[in-house]
Amino acid sequence: MFDRLVRTCLKLVAPGGKSALSILIYHRVLETHDPLLFELPDVIDFDLQMATLKRAFNVLSLADALDSLKNASLPERAACVTFDDGYADNFNNALPVLKRHQISACFFVASGFLDGGCMWNDKLVEMVRAFKGDFIECAELGLEPLNTLTLTNRRSALVKLVGALKYRPLEERDYLVNRLVERANTIVPNDLMMTTAQVRALADSGMEIGGHTLHHPILNTATLSSARQEIVDGRALLTRITGRPTRFFAYPNGIPLTDYSREHVGLVKALGFEAAVSTGWGVACSGDDIFQLPRFTPWGKTPLLFQFRLIHNIIRSRFRLAAPPVPELQS
Numbered sequence: 001m002f003d004r005l006v007r008t009c010l011k012l013v014a015p016g017g018k019s020a021l022s023i024l025i026y027h028r029v030l031e032t033h034d035p036l037l038f039e040l041p042d043v044i045d046f047d048l049q050m051a052t053l054k055r056a057f058n059v060l061s062l063a064d065a066l067d068s069l070k071n072a073s074l075p076e077r078a079a080c081v082t083f084d085d086g087y088a089d090n091f092n093n094a095l096p097v098l099k100r101h102q103i104s105a106c107f108f109v110a111s112g113f114l115d116g117g118c119m120w121n122d123k124l125v126e127m128v129r130a131f132k133g134d135f136i137e138c139a140e141l142g143l144e145p146l147n148t149l150t151l152t153n154r155r156s157a158l159v160k161l162v163g164a165l166k167y168r169p170l171e172e173r174d175y176l177v178n179r180l181v182e183r184a185n186t187i188v189p190n191d192l193m194m195t196t197a198q199v200r201a202l203a204d205s206g207m208e209i210g211g212h213t214l215h216h217p218i219l220n221t222a223t224l225s226s227a228r229q230e231i232v233d234g235r236a237l238l239t240r241i242t243g244r245p246t247r248f249f250a251y252p253n254g255i256p257l258t259d260y261s262r263e264h265v266g267l268v269k270a271l272g273f274e275a276a277v278s279t280g281w282g283v284a285c286s287g288d289d290i291f292q293l294p295r296f297t298p299w300g301k302t303p304l305l306f307q308f309r310l311i312h313n314i315i316r317s318r319f320r321l322a323a324p325p326v327p328e329l330q331s
Helices: 002-013 043-056 062-070 088-100 120-130 151-165 170-183 196-204 224-242 262-270 303-319
Strands: 020-026 078-085 106-109 208-211 248-250 275-277
Touching: 020 062, 020 303, 043 078, 043 088, 043 303, 062 078, 062 208, 062 248, 078 088, 088 196, 106 196, 106 248, 120 151, 120 170, 151 170, 196 208, 196 224, 208 224, 224 262
Parallel strands: 020 078, 078 106, 106 208, 208 248, 248 275
Antiparallel strands: none
16 A cells, blocks of 8 residues: 555656655664664664665665666656765664665765764763753853753753754854763763774675765855865765765755755865755655755654655655654754
8 A cells, every 4th residue: 555655646746757766864773762862763663664665666776866867767666765974873783774675875974973983963962861960051052951850851952952053163063062061071972983994894885975074064154165175075085995986975964055055066066976965855856956856854663654754755845845843963
């Protein structure tokens, strides 16, 4: 039944026989469920999702899908799987599942965090998780003290902290996060992100490695010259690690015209990338801008909710419905 619903929805979104490409975004695949990060899939969730995807869609590598998109030769129900940031659980947990289902994914890696780095949002996660006390004082962020008495309070505090910091310039954001972490005596993990050896092994296993800048700044918060340097340096490091060209790019955070501008699209083109992906929801059809390809995250802990999100993304692309609310914890 799910297969029939997908076929019907794709006819709605791509009338006249035009095929559409659904590109999924993931960030992490946890070994076991994390109550604080309840929206993230664990290995069991991810395995069920990939099995569902394989049954209902023609799952392609991003490179093959883009070739077909350019040539107007996409198969029906085309889909791709992508990951952002470069977490170690992508290698440890996601890769075995992808291999089992014979899915080739593209991993967009913020290469400056490899080999022991920790992204700012993950520092906040660990600070909120380990915080001793009833309230986090964060007046310097313009926030009232944040209640941490219950798990629900801690989730809410984390969302508020991320929201208050996400769009600050890179240096200011890092300074403020480090102050919060130090004040709470938080031990920052040094094993959340992949090692260079793991990135190389991902590429050697047939997975695509894409650029995601060096330090994951939101491009609209940086000068154009520093944005360019972040993109160039991030790609150069990945190319050295893998020994292969870094052909594709993902805009950090990736909301069109909010997190990056038309100038950044032109910059990515000028730097020789073959295509780029955003986090604007929707599906891609032949003739769309391949440097602003839409993607979406099918949040949902159950196979039924996962299926609903897939279908909803297809339908809203046709009728321009609002995207469903999603947790604001990923950078």
